[in-house]
Structure formats: C-alpha cells, structure tokens
Amino acid sequence: MKSPIIQCQQLNHVYSDKPALCNVNFELDAGDPIGLVGPNGAGKTTLLSILSGFLRPTSGTVRLFGHPPGTAQLNGKVSALPQDARLDPSFTLTEQLFFYARLQGMTGQQATLEASRVLEEFALKDAAHEKPPVLSHGMAKRAAIAQALIGNPSLVLLDEPTAGLDPVNVRTVRAVIAEQSSTTTFIISSHDLTELDRLCRQILLLENGSLQTEKIRTDEQQTASRFITLQMEACPALEVIAKLKVLYGVLQVTNPQKNEFIVEYNPDLQPNMDQQLMQTIHTNHWQYRQLSHGKSLEEKLFFRDGNGTKN
Amino acid sequence: MVITIYPKLQFTYTRFFSGQSCYKTSLNREAKIMQPGFFNHLLLISLFELKRAFATRKGMLSLITFAVVWYFILLYPLRFAAELLVQEKGLKQDFGFLDFIGFGSIQHWSIPEFGVFWHFALIIFPMLSITLAADQTSSDRERGTLRFIVMRSSRDRVFFGRFAGVMVIQALLIGATAFSTFAMALYRDATLLSSALPNLLVLIVNLILVVLPFTAMMAALSAQVKSARQATVWAILIWTFMTGIISGFAYYLPALAFLKLLIPGYQLSELTQLSGWQTLQLAYIPVLQGLILLAFGRWIMARQAL
Structure with missing residues (x-):
C-alpha cells in the first residue's frame, strides 16, 4: 500500500x-x-x-x-x-x-x-x-x-x-x-x-x-455545469455579456474583471461550447486574447459565487 | 485533507506562442550515495569553519590582525620579560616583586619565555575565545543560511561541528603562538630543545583546555542571540554577574563555594601559580564546565526556531 x-x-x-x-x-x-x-x-x-x-x-x-x-x-x-x-x-x-x-x-x-x-x-x-x-x-x-x-x-x-x-x-x-x-x-x-x-x-x-476544505468541495460537486474563461481585448462588456447569454446551453455569464468573462454552461446541452464561443467572437469581429476551460484558480478559491465578490 | 482542482485546460486557444523549454538535466538518482554519519558531518562542518577562518577575506583579515598583535607581544613584553628573568636568575636576586604582582610562579618554569607566555596566554586566549567563538550559529541563523545546512544535517551535528571547528582554529592559534615562543627560546639558547619540548606540549594542551569552557559558553550564547556582538556582550555581562553573585554567596555561605566551579575560567588564578605538568591538576574543571555548557547549548539549539 x-x-x-x-x-x-x-x-x-x-x-x-x-x-x-x-x-x-x-x-x-x-x-x-x-x-x-x-x-x-x-x-x-x-x-x-x-x-x-x-x-x-x-x-x-x-x-x-x-x-x-x-x-x-x-x-x-x-x-x-x-x-x-x-x-x-x-x-x-x-x-x-x-x-x-x-x-x-x-x-x-x-x-x-x-x-x-x-x-x-x-x-x-x-x-x-x-x-x-x-x-x-x-x-x-x-x-x-x-x-x-x-x-x-x-x-x-x-x-x-x-x-x-x-x-x-x-x-x-x-x-x-x-x-x-x-x-x-x-x-x-x-x-x-x-x-x-x-x-x-x-x-x-x-x-x-x-x-x-468545505467551500472548495462544494464547488467540486457542481458537476452539472462547466465553465469557460474568456479573456478579450478591449470590448463592449455589456454587449458581449448580452450576446453570450443567449447562446444555446449558456447558464450564466459573469464579468469578474475588465475584459474577462466566465461562461457557465450545461455540457449536456452544448458539449462544444468553446467552438460556439469562437464562432460568436468571429461573427462580432471581437478580438480575444485567450479562451480556456474551467475557472482560474483565483476564481475557484476566492470568488466562488461567480459575481466577482469574495465569499 | 487535499483539495483537488478538477481537470482544466484540456485545450487552450492562445495568441501567444508558448515556446518549449530547453532545459536538460542529468539526473543521477541512480548514483550510489551513502548517508554520512554523525562524525562525518562533524568533520565536514568543522572543515568548512576552518576554511572560513583561513581561506576567506574576513578570516584572513582577523588572522593577520591577530598575527600582528602577537608579533608585538612576542617582540617586546614577552622577550624583554624573559631576558630580564634570565638576567635576574643569573644574579640570583629574589623574586619578591614578581610574587607581589602575582607572577611569582614564572620563576618555577625552567624556560623563562614559557613562564611569561603562560601568564600572557591565560589572559589573551580566553578573551580571544569570547570574540572568535561568538558567531558560531547566530548570524547564520539570522540570515537563514543555517536552514540550508540543517536540511542536510541535524541541529546537533551543526552545533557540535561548529564548536569543533572553532576549537580547532583556536588550537592552531595556540599552537602557532606557543611555537613562536619556543622558537624564541631556542634562538636564545639552542640547548634548551630537549627540555622545552615537553613544556611546549603542556602549554598547548593546557591552553586548549582553558578555552574549552569559554568556547562552549559562546556556542550556547550564539545559539540563543541574534549576532556575534550580542553574544560577546552577553558573555561579558553573564560572566561578570555570575562571578559577583557566586563569590558573594560563597563569602557569606562558604558551603556554596563549590558553585565557583560553574564560572568559566575559575581555575585561571590558581593556574598562574602552577608550572609544568602540575598545571594539568586542574584540567577537570574546564572539562566539566565545557560539558555542562555544551549540554546547555545543545538544549537551546534544539528548541530554537531557525
């Protein structure tokens, strides 16, 4: 053992x-x-x-x-x-x-x-x-x-x-x-x-x-939804949120920091959310910096309600 | 409990090129490495202290200063006093003055140079010990360097290794000064060679024993305080108050006179009255003091936050 x-x-x-x-x-x-x-x-x-x-x-x-x-x-x-x-x-x-x-x-x-x-x-x-x-x-x-x-x-x-x-x-x-x-x-x-x-x-x-340990464990148990963190170049935040929210499978979009968006989605409804997001970015002629699966460690540890407020 | 971050970054779109690292390592985990024992570490640590004393700029500067001071002691007070003694011995004058100033035992040494050296050394080396041995662990602990060493050794090994290193350095200095006095005596009279050698050995062994409790005291203080200067100041204060208090107690309660055995250097005044092999009669005092102070220092070191 x-x-x-x-x-x-x-x-x-x-x-x-x-x-x-x-x-x-x-x-x-x-x-x-x-x-x-x-x-x-x-x-x-x-x-x-x-x-x-x-x-x-x-x-x-x-x-x-x-x-x-x-x-x-x-x-x-x-x-x-x-x-x-x-x-x-x-x-x-x-x-x-x-x-x-x-x-x-x-x-x-x-x-x-x-x-x-x-x-x-x-x-x-x-x-x-x-x-x-x-x-x-x-x-x-x-x-x-x-x-x-x-x-x-x-x-x-x-x-x-x-x-x-x-x-x-x-x-x-x-x-x-x-x-x-x-x-x-x-x-x-x-x-x-x-x-x-x-x-x-x-x-x-x-x-x-x-x-x-408790707060993180609660977070881990949220297996029904997934997150994608999207970092953009200078962009109209309200418009981005509005357009991302209406995408199929998206549950919530938050804007914890300037030009950073966290998209919570249901993978059962839309397993290819990343491709859908890329398509939206392309259609709207926005400039993105980085797209990554999951939330950043900072978000996971300190800002777990998804609204940029510390627990 | 372990918190596991759930899988992330399955793939990442990025506009920044992340170049691959090109670091190469030649890990030799397979290489046979023997775990060193206690005495091996003691040797390594004390050798490193010798290197610090004899092969670094700071160490060399201290040694040169010591050598210059000793040169003048040897050249003037020691040589003149020895020549005076030789002349007075020849004239068969009495030594009432020397008795009066507490240097009467000089006349009992067969080689006057050694008699004078003995008295000088009994004052100089304990004082030197308080400064030379003051920084056994304090500055390394404050700087954090001790952490690097303790990770690879143990507190006991570092404590005793440093102590052993400083003792060897002092033994070398004692040896060098004794040999220079020996050389001076032979320069005056080369026929003294055979009689001088046993005396030389007695002097060196005795002086090493004399500095033993002082070095152990500085090891204990160094394990506690933050700098060499603090260790020296505390050593002087503790020694002065301890001597005063114990002497006071012993004066009013003679039964407590045995407590004087705890004072480092307690035997020095008696040692000045002895000569030749007689001087080893009191060797048990510094050995006992050294052991007690080392045990105390080890206790401090084991509990000290690094």
Whole structure:
C-alpha cells in the first residue's frame, strides 16, 4: 500500500498567544506539484517551516516519509527553499553548493558535478564563482532554489519561489519544476495563483491558520455545469455579456474583471461550447486574447459565487 | 485533507506562442550515495569553519590582525620579560616583586619565555575565545543560511561541528603562538630543545583546555542571540554577574563555594601559580564546565526556531 509522504495530525502553532496554525490535518501522496495558498498571515510559511524542521509545532504530529522533520533520516530526501533565507556571503556559490552536496553524502567528484548541474539548470554557471553579495535579487533567489534541487530530493518545499523574479526567470523556475516533477514532489507556497494554476493539480488553502476544505468541495460537486474563461481585448462588456447569454446551453455569464468573462454552461446541452464561443467572437469581429476551460484558480478559491465578490 | 482542482485546460486557444523549454538535466538518482554519519558531518562542518577562518577575506583579515598583535607581544613584553628573568636568575636576586604582582610562579618554569607566555596566554586566549567563538550559529541563523545546512544535517551535528571547528582554529592559534615562543627560546639558547619540548606540549594542551569552557559558553550564547556582538556582550555581562553573585554567596555561605566551579575560567588564578605538568591538576574543571555548557547549548539549539 502506498504510504503518504506527509502526514500532519492536529497541528497547532502559536506565536506568543497568537495562533498561526489551528488543528491542521492532512496527508499528501507523492505526485504532481501541490500548491499552498492563502492570504498574508494565513500560516503558509509557518506550515512550511514546521515541515522543514525549522520550527517545532506547539502541538500535533508531523511525519515526512514516516520520520519527524529535521531528522538525519530525511537528509537528501527532503529539501526546501525557505522564505528570505540567504546564502553565506563569505563563500562562492560553487563552494556552498559543493558543501551542501557533501553533507548529502556525495563524494567530492559527485558534489562538484552536482553543484555545476544545478547552477546550469538555473542559468547561473557564469556566477558560479561569485559570492552572494554581488548577485542580483533574481540570481540570489535562483541560487537558493538551485540548492534545494541538489541530489534530486523526493520532496521539495518551496516558499514563494518566484517572488521578485522577472518573467524570464519565472519561466526558468517553472520549467525546472515541471521537468523534475516526474521524480520529485513539489509543495509550492505562492501568491501567484496563475503560476500555481499552471503547475499544480492539488491545492491546500490556508485561511487564518486553518485548512479550508468545505467551500472548495462544494464547488467540486457542481458537476452539472462547466465553465469557460474568456479573456478579450478591449470590448463592449455589456454587449458581449448580452450576446453570450443567449447562446444555446449558456447558464450564466459573469464579468469578474475588465475584459474577462466566465461562461457557465450545461455540457449536456452544448458539449462544444468553446467552438460556439469562437464562432460568436468571429461573427462580432471581437478580438480575444485567450479562451480556456474551467475557472482560474483565483476564481475557484476566492470568488466562488461567480459575481466577482469574495465569499 | 487535499483539495483537488478538477481537470482544466484540456485545450487552450492562445495568441501567444508558448515556446518549449530547453532545459536538460542529468539526473543521477541512480548514483550510489551513502548517508554520512554523525562524525562525518562533524568533520565536514568543522572543515568548512576552518576554511572560513583561513581561506576567506574576513578570516584572513582577523588572522593577520591577530598575527600582528602577537608579533608585538612576542617582540617586546614577552622577550624583554624573559631576558630580564634570565638576567635576574643569573644574579640570583629574589623574586619578591614578581610574587607581589602575582607572577611569582614564572620563576618555577625552567624556560623563562614559557613562564611569561603562560601568564600572557591565560589572559589573551580566553578573551580571544569570547570574540572568535561568538558567531558560531547566530548570524547564520539570522540570515537563514543555517536552514540550508540543517536540511542536510541535524541541529546537533551543526552545533557540535561548529564548536569543533572553532576549537580547532583556536588550537592552531595556540599552537602557532606557543611555537613562536619556543622558537624564541631556542634562538636564545639552542640547548634548551630537549627540555622545552615537553613544556611546549603542556602549554598547548593546557591552553586548549582553558578555552574549552569559554568556547562552549559562546556556542550556547550564539545559539540563543541574534549576532556575534550580542553574544560577546552577553558573555561579558553573564560572566561578570555570575562571578559577583557566586563569590558573594560563597563569602557569606562558604558551603556554596563549590558553585565557583560553574564560572568559566575559575581555575585561571590558581593556574598562574602552577608550572609544568602540575598545571594539568586542574584540567577537570574546564572539562566539566565545557560539558555542562555544551549540554546547555545543545538544549537551546534544539528548541530554537531557525
């Protein structure tokens, strides 16, 4: 029987009388990247810190691969990108990554190759012999992510991996995660829902220190209708809504943001709604930007009544 | 509980070309990797600290400063004092003045240079230890670097590895200063070689034991405070108040005099009165203090949020 890689039971953490996590229970299996989302102060970093062994929970139990976090048995199996952690300013990137690889049990030769590999993956080969103080924010961030991938760990916890990175580097990080996700389970905490939407099929939603599950479950049970998200170029919103609403099979059209429309439809009545929408766009000479099935993660998590109002 | 986002993006119409990534990885999961043991990690971590002390700009600057200061101590106070002692020994004068200032035991050392070195070293190295060993984990913890290391090791290994590294650095400095004094003595009289070597060994072993509790105290403080400066300030404050309070208690309640054993460096005043192999009579005190302080430091480290 496949055992979960993470087990949290009755997890609580309190910072000087202020609760950060309240009775968090969950189990995660190895697989696709898992997103960890929630507003500021929801407890995401606290949860990742406990999973990484940086913080002891006030109460409750945590097991990674059957072992408590921070134990030597997890060396090389679990890795993390802690939020705001910086590398040692006294040593070059290569020296530090070499040292980390050695700590993971690699020989000197293996450690040299591995340090070089992860730096190359994040386009940092030219900066390999630089010390952290001379690196830009983006380079330092990529170096910090690179250290997390030394030795191909089975579980990688990433706290805000793309925060502060430019789009090119975000794409680099995304590509590496996507490529390694076949062998490594990533847990990614981020405010960038678009990014998580692209990478993750599972989401943990934390709000006020508690895992929110009920609202999402209700949403999942709505199998009778489907959604299509339509992003348009500048267009007459009222006219678009009016014309889409009258299409066969459409149940509701909402306009949560400027030039973005969510079409709720009955797939039994109109299974080819996407083609019908494309036809309407073409007929009316509108310019569209993107059409995608389903609602965006932002809509699913925070604006579930479909009217752009937060639950 | 896991929330599963139901299937999405079965296909997407987009006007933007999404190029394929061209990253290649040479994953070597198959490569045989042995899990390192406790002592292996201790060695790796302490070697990294040695590298920090001897192969980084900041470390080199500290070493050069120490070397310059030691050069002047060796060249002037130490050499002149030793020459004076040699002359006075020849004149068979009494050593009443040295007794008066607490340096009387210098006359018991067969090699005056070592006698003078012993007294200087007993003051310099504990002070050096309080500054040199102040940043064992504090700045790395504040910067977050310790998290990268702890993910691959354990808190115990990092704590003891850093402590071992700083002890080795101090042992090397003690060795270097003792050897320079030894060289100075041989320069004066080359026939002292055979008698000087055992004394050299005694000095080095003793001084390493002397700095042991100070280094352990700094390891414990460093695990608690936010910077090296804070650790040094706290060390001075704690040491001063602890000495004052325990001495006060011991004065009014002599039965509590044993508590003085808890004060790092408590044996130093007695050590200055001893010479040669006699100095090892008190070795149990720093060893005991070191063990207690290390256990306390380990307890702090295990509970500290990183």
